Amino acid sequence: MLGLPEDIRACLFDLDGVLTPTAKVHKAAWEETFNAFLRERAERTGEPFVPFDTGREYNVYVDGKARADGVRSFLSSRGITLPEGEPDDPGSADTVNGVGNRKNEALMAVLRERGVEPYEGSVAYLRAVRQAGVRRAVVSASANCAEVVRAAGLEELLEARVDGVVARQEGLRGKPHPDTFLAAADKLGVQPGEAAVFEDALAGVEAGRAGGFGLVVGVDRVGQSEALREHGAHIVVRDLAELVDGASA
Ligand SMILES: O=P(O)(O)OC[C@H]1O[C@@H](O)[C@H](O)[C@@H](O)[C@@H]1O
Known part of the structure; x- marks a missing residue:
């Protein structure tokens, strides 16, 4: 049922x-x-400008990771090290925090302008899971998670949240470490083996596998199903709607 093993x-x-x-x-x-x-x-510096690759470089170094981890990880792949700076550094500062804050300003501008609509298939799946009496948490690297969940109207379908803000407060390591998923399982009162992880990021499926979760579902919206499997997904779907009827790819 719902594409999940019985003990989930x-x-x-x-x-x-x-x-x-x-x-x-x-x-x-x-x-x-x-x-x-x-x-x-x-x-x-007079060095050539090599643009950021939103395919491989985003998927490998940034996607799914905490904001500062993404900045550090990508820049170090280009041989660039910046000072950490302070959390409230302005976006103009050439520090890890400054670059992260610059990105956050760009993100917030678009979210405020366009708002957030959830994926229909995900809402249908959340409802079906709730109906089946299965517990539900959101586990995100993003410090903007609560705001996005609220804007998308998903608050009532989720019982717990472990996000970038909670991770910082509780000293949890970000994905690909499993800490945030383990904390969410704990908040819902289940063992990792009794929980399924749903992730679209390579760092996220790695975290699911590292935590020993009962099922790691890769969600492939960008054509990286093979990579999701290689990094730890047990199964891969294109949309959670595929699981409402119990089908999986
Ligand atoms: O900068 P935020 O909102 O705290 O988000 C951190 C990360 O959250 C993840 O969910 C995204 O995949 C990343 O792109 C993002 O960098």
């Missing part, structure tokens, strides 16, 4: 790209921010 008692959903189409907005904000940073740096 809880579902742990990533947000951006699983419940809401906001993964695209994050990706575009990162592209704008990194390209402005790289272009300015190229002009200053």
